[in-house]
Amino acid sequence: MSLSTGSLTPGFAPAQTSYSVEVDCDVMSVQITATLADSAASLTVNDASMSSGEASTPIDLEQGLNTITLQVTAANGATTESYSVAVTRQSEIDSPAASVSSVARVMASAWTGERSHPPVT
Numbered sequence: 001m002s003l004s005t006g007s008l009t010p011g012f013a014p015a016q017t018s019y020s021v022e023v024d025c026d027v028m029s030v031q032i033t034a035t036l037a038d039s040a041a042s043l044t045v046n047d048a049s050m051s052s053g054e055a056s057t058p059i060d061l062e063q064g065l066n067t068i069t070l071q072v073t074a075a076n077g078a079t080t081e082s083y084s085v086a087v088t089r090q091s092e093i094d095s096p097a098a099s100v101s102s103v104a105r106v107m108a109s110a111w112t113g114e115r116s117h118p119p120v121t
Contacts, residue, residue, distance in 0.1 A: 001070070001083065004031040004055065008085070020086040027089060029058035032068060040075035047071075061089040 001012045006021035014037070023030065032045055036052040043049070045056045046069055059068055070083040 001032065001034045001085075003085070003087075004033075006030070006087070017081070017083050018086070019084070020088070022088045022090065023061070025063065025090045025092045027061060029060050030068075030087060031055040031058055032070065032085070034070055034072075036072065038075060042073045044071045044073075045069070061087060063089050063091045 001008065001019075003021055005027050006023045008019040008021055010016060010019070012019070033053065033055045034043055034045075034050075036043055039052065041052075043052060046059065048057070050056050059066075066087045066089060068085040068087060070085070072081045072083070074080070
């Protein structure tokens with residue numbers, strides 16, 4: 001299992017069922033690719049069927065925590081395994097690039113008006 005952006009923590013292992021990944025605030029969606037060990041098994045991502053080894057449709061992300069659930073069903077239809085991926089999309093405030101941008105906007109807005117010299121910071 002892998003994501004289009006970011007790295008799973010911990011790295012994928014079939015016995016591990018919970019993962020997390022953190023992405024920047026400018027990442028609006030992710031895709032998951034999962035390859036089934038048994039070609040007769042079936043796979044869903046957030047209740048939508050998908051093919052083994054192919055990327056899912058883009059999954060939109062809200063700022064903060066987003067939980068993605070994968071369900072693997074064995075060929076017998078009775079045995080299942082669920083995996084969850086907690087994707088945390090940083091807020092603009094948490095993003096280092098956004099912080100620099102925010103400071104620049106504050107400085108630019110402070111440099112307006114009747115001042116004849118730059119503001120002291």
